[in-house]
Amino acid sequence: MKGLVTKTHNRFYEITIVDRGQTYLCSPKGIFKRKEDPEYRLPVVGDEVTIELLKRKQRGVDGYIVDITPRRNSLTRALTDKRRQRVMAANLAQLFIVSAVVKPGLDWGFIDRYLLTCELAGIPCAIVLNKIDLLEGDRVDALPSIYRDLGYPVIETSVKKNLGIDRLRDMTAHGISLLSGASGVGKSSLINQLVPEANLATGEVDQKRGTGKHTTTYSALVPLGDDAWLADSPGLRDFAPPPVEPDQVRFGYREITEAQGHCRFSTCLHDSEPECAIREGVSQGIVTEHRYKSYLAVLDEMREFHQSRFQ
Known part of the structure; x- marks a missing residue:
């Protein structure tokens, strides 16, 4: 059966x-x-x-x-020692990376790691900026426009003011949609807003540490409609992409994949090689310094991991 x-x-x-x-x-x-x-x-x-x-x-x-049954895709993260991995969910129609503008606040490096993992796994993804009602002023900062320009949907949401919920509901109308992110960003509250009968437990953010508490201790699919499910998963303190060969990291960044054909060497890793189109793009503002630093950080991690395997 x-x-x-x-x-x-x-x-x-x-x-x-x-x-x-x-x-x-x-x-x-x-x-x-x-x-x-x-x-x-x-x-x-x-x-x-x-x-x-x-x-x-x-x-x-x-x-x-x-x-x-063989999976169409899967979201995997590395555990602390990076030698072990854990599959978080399978057969996803899309992943929503949920972050809170305050309490605990945005971590774009955290978001970049998710995006890298989704790009390499072939999982469509979007960014949810939650608790937008707590923000002072009209905009989060300049960074969301960078991600929109790269083709990632960015949805600003507020459960208290019912902002962005209809758009989120439309985007989750088919297949399995996973809401994932750090503890305390409001994933369970968003699911409760979309599916009130789900009645998932929610928790407050630690005021001293600015971090959330784990209110979900298991993974579950919540039925949203015909052939539509919302996946809730335990909050994470950090997200580490599963180990890949260092030369694969560049394919997890859309702007790098698009521009690297202009590098002098096809094997360019964009950190020290001569006539690198990516480093030139950073100096010209075509590739943002924020994303480039994110790329270099993951590249170094993958190098260190693969070197440690032979020690």
């Missing part, structure tokens, strides 16, 4: 048979631990799976997950 993973918690999974409207609690069969591809050793929300139901419940479960 085929189903959709709609909730994960402590190695137990709620599997929804969408056309029947039935949900079963299942656990993975032992064969998953021996999967050749480590990314497929545990299901994640959004996975399409095959389950085998038991004649009656055993140890609280209705059945077992016996297979995961």
Whole structure:
């Protein structure tokens, strides 16, 4: 029987048979631990799976997950040591990177890391600037226009004033949309505004540290309509892209991918090579210094990771 993973918690999974409207609690069969591809050793929300139901419940479960359908895409992050990775969600129609203009405030480097990961994974993404009602003045700063010029939708939202919610609702009308970001940026509040019956827990930001509390301790899909789901996931303190070869980092930045054909060397990594079109673009304002520094930071991280593998 085929189903959709709609909730994960402590190695137990709620599997929804969408056309029947039935949900079963299942656990993975032992064969998953021996999967050749480590990314497929545990299901994640959004996975399409095959389950085998038991004649009656055993140890609280209705059945077992016996297979995961190959994913169309997946959002993956590196864990602290970067030698391990965790798949956060699969088969996404799009990712919304949620950040708060204040409490805890914008972190464009954090956003860039998400964008890089989505570009390399082939996941469409948009930027949500939440809590816009708390901002003093008319604009966040000059940076959102940079991202709009690169083709990323930027949505300014406020749950309290119901700003941007209709646009967000229109953009999430089909497929699985994941709202992800740091703790305290208001992901759960946005989902509750879009789907009031979801009734997700929300929390306040730590006033001293300016960081949010983890109010979501599991990953879940919230039904939004026919063939439409909102994915909520635990908030993160930081987001580290999964390790890639250093020469792949440049393909995670749209402006670099577009301009690097004018570099003298096709293998140019844009940090020290002569006649580099990207560094020239930075000096001319064609490539923003903010994004270029973001690129160099990730490039250095990937170099250090790959060098450490041989030490």
